[in-house]
Amino acid sequence: MKSELSKRIKPIVFQKGELVLDANNISKKSYFINKGILRTYFIKDGKEISEYFSGINEWVNSPKSFMQRKKDIYYIDAIENTEAYFINVDDLVYLFDNYPEMERYARLSMGTVFGHFMERITSIRFTSAKEKYIHFQKTYSGIYHRIPLGMVASYLGITQETLSRIRAKK
Amino acid sequence: MKSELSKRIKPIVFQKGELVLDANNISKKSYFINKGILRTYFIKDGKEISEYFSGINEWVNSPKSFMQRKKDIYYIDAIENTEAYFINVDDLVYLFDNYPEMERYARLSMGTVFGHFMERITSIRFTSAKEKYIHFQKTYSGIYHRIPLGMVASYLGITQETLSRIRAKK
DNA sequence: GTAATTATTTGATTTAAGTCAAAAGTTCTG
DNA sequence: CAGAACTTTTGACTTAAATCAAATAATTAC
Numbered sequence: 001m002k003s004e005l006s007k008r009i010k011p012i013v014f015q016k017g018e019l020v021l022d023a024n025n026i027s028k029k030s031y032f033i034n035k036g037i038l039r040t041y042f043i044k045d046g047k048e049i050s051e052y053f054s055g056i057n058e059w060v061n062s063p064k065s066f067m068q069r070k071k072d073i074y075y076i077d078a079i080e081n082t083e084a085y086f087i088n089v090d091d092l093v094y095l096f097d098n099y100p101e102m103e104r105y106a107r108l109s110m111g112t113v114f115g116h117f118m119e120r121i122t123s124i125r126f127t128s129a130k131e132k133y134i135h136f137q138k139t140y141s142g143i144y145h146r147i148p149l150g151m152v153a154s155y156l157g158i159t160q161e162t163l164s165r166i167r168a169k170k
Numbered sequence: 171m172k173s174e175l176s177k178r179i180k181p182i183v184f185q186k187g188e189l190v191l192d193a194n195n196i197s198k199k200s201y202f203i204n205k206g207i208l209r210t211y212f213i214k215d216g217k218e219i220s221e222y223f224s225g226i227n228e229w230v231n232s233p234k235s236f237m238q239r240k241k242d243i244y245y246i247d248a249i250e251n252t253e254a255y256f257i258n259v260d261d262l263v264y265l266f267d268n269y270p271e272m273e274r275y276a277r278l279s280m281g282t283v284f285g286h287f288m289e290r291i292t293s294i295r296f297t298s299a300k301e302k303y304i305h306f307q308k309t310y311s312g313i314y315h316r317i318p319l320g321m322v323a324s325y326l327g328i329t330q331e332t333l334s335r336i337r338a339k340k
Numbered sequence: 341g342t343a344a345t346t347a348t349t350t351g352a353t354t355t356a357a358g359t360c361a362a363a364a365g366t367t368c369t370g
Numbered sequence: 371c372a373g374a375a376c377t378t379t380t381g382a383c384t385t386a387a388a389t390c391a392a393a394t395a396a397t398t399a400c
């Protein structure tokens with residue numbers, strides 16, 4: 001089964017700043033990061049709002065685009081030079097069809113992600129800007145210092161100025 | 171397959187105010203609502219914070235407790251007299267084992283819920299208290315007027331007073 | 341049906357974070 | 371490596387929502 005998977009994934013590299021996925025296109029690819037950081041974001045009132053960041057050993061895609069072949073609002077770009085693998089959704093479906101344990105793995109993985117989302121919602125709802133930043137540092141303990149301030153601010157839903165002041169104080 | 175499912179679900183009723191699930195216990199049950207409203211909440215600083223509300227034709231459980239048999243922070247109670255069905259996790263696993271299409275259905279359903287979560291995160295991050303309330307009304311268009319103000323306020327992460335003033339203005 | 345409890349509204353004041361503006365610091369690019 | 375183009379910081383001022391406090395209104399229970 002492992003080789004079935006490895007047969008279907010291909011390496012790809014992205015330069016810093018390069019667009020990995022354009023919200024105007026439907027993407028049948030899902031990426032597994034080997035090195036670097038990808039950012040998922042969307043545009044609101046002409047500004048880029050970061051949705052989340054993905055580092056080493058994480059899968060990244062635009063869920064609606066990838067799973068349902070529907071356009072969604074999410075762009076993905078590279079914050080750093082990034083090395084990744086990608087798999088096509090057709091190949092993934094083939095694996096799900098032939099390896100039920102993979103389907104189960106996918107379902108259970110989603111349960112975990114689910115928990116993270118709920119935690120994030122709580123974090124956003126009830127905390128001051130400072131607490132949000134501390135929570136962000138914990139969530140992204142390995143990579144938080146490599147993400148530009150403006151992107152962090154939009155991820156947290158606070159202004160750059162406020163984040164800059166929070167950083168200055170500590 | 172339909173009968174396999176119906177063989178394994180049982181009816182249950184809850185009185186208004188009744189606790190459906192205590193965070194101190196692990197629950198192997200998932201409920202499907204036929205009538206009424208259930209509320210999922212947790213306690214923060216001694217206060218009940220509403221996480222979400224569930225109405226007719228929706229499944230409700232405490233995901234971590236149900237799927238992973240681990241304690242989680244979520245309580246569930248009945249906002250109204252409620253009629254529901256429940257299924258035991260063991261029976262659900264049996265169905266997943268024997269009906270791969272159910273496993274797939276579950277995985278795809280989670281994808282949809284996923285999308286709702288992302289939308290909610292966006293709604294929380296960038297909107298004023300008033301916009302949050304408008305979004306809440308859309309999300310719960312069928313039942314929003316049946317949920318007490320205090321519970322709505324904690325769901326939105328704003329104070330009761332602020333919500334009361336928003337309502338007064340429109 | 342009335343007292344007791346609980347939920348909602350209204351008012352006055354405070355505060356955290358936003359906005360606007362400009363300066364200082366970085367990093368691209370030819 | 372020097373100027374352009376971003377990014378981050380700092381300052382002064384504004385505002386939305388929180389807090390504290392008390393008054394109504396609506397449920398619930400006896």
